[in-house]
Amino acid sequence: MNLNPEAFVDIIPYLVTGLWYTLIITLVGVALGCVLGTIFGLMRLSKNGFIKAIASIYVEVLRGTPLLAQIFFFHFGIPNLLGFNLDALVSAIVVIAINSGAYIAEIVRGGVQSVDQGQIEAGRSLGLNSRQTMRYIIWPQALKIMIPPFGNQFIISLKDTSLLSSIAVAELMYQAQTYSSITFDAFEAYFMVCLFYLMITIPASLLLRYTERRLERS
Template structure:
């Protein structure tokens, strides 16, 4: 085996700068995906057939289409149709947020349905408006139930951001590949990138466990 990690030491700061880019994509996508996912989940439990049908159809589209295809469509096809040049950060966040929302909506819907129906009936009988009941009573309990699933979605989103390297964004993977091409070695820089991703996932997992413990203590 001809391995020499000393060759990439000078390039490590360049690769590490990709952490900020990766986290920017992940956090923005998670924020917008969560907001849209909550709205979709409310559509799915709505008695309005149009809203319900739209949410179900929307989810089926993103479940049945590879994420990299959706990213390519938004980044390369949208400019063709609109004439507007879209930046990688825009196309990446839009794609990941729309995709994450489809899965988040199903998770939240399941969490809402897991809350005892008696609480809804009691709130409505006391004259609590539907919106206030959902935001103040049902959703807080649902989030406690779905926290592990939401963490898994966050981890998947963090790893999915590596796809932005295909549209030219200087994330961790793209920087690792640039170093590999410059040094004519691939194992060392890509392994370094993999270790960084693993460390971020472990930090995210550890933070989620701490949050879960605090939520249990607050019960």
């Protein structure tokens, strides 16, 4: 077994750079995904058939196709069709936003639908219109239900960023591949990249469990 102990330390600067890109892409992408998901999730609840159909197509297409295919489509396919080049980092954020938005849309739809419909009647009895009922009665209750799935989606999207190495985004996986190709220390490189992902996902999972327990008690 050819193990290079120094490689476990030498790769750290590469992975620190990759960690920065991974977090930026995840945070910005999921934040935009929350906006998209909220819009399309509420559209799926619309009584207007056309609006509901548009939202359903968005959700089903994005959830029904592999993320890797979406990455290539948005980074290579669309720019090639329209005749321009797209920065890899921009492509990465856009893909994570659009992909996570489709899943968040279902979280929003499920969260709103899980609120007792009697709450709507209660809002009307108080003289609130549909928008006010959603804002002051339905949405606060639904948001409480949606927080744990939001957290799960954040962790999923963070791990999904590893696929962005396919378009040379300098995130964690790409940095590990770069280091491995230079030094041929593949075991050390990929062991450390797994460790870096665990350094993010384990605390995030623990925080999510803590939040879930707090929500159950409240």
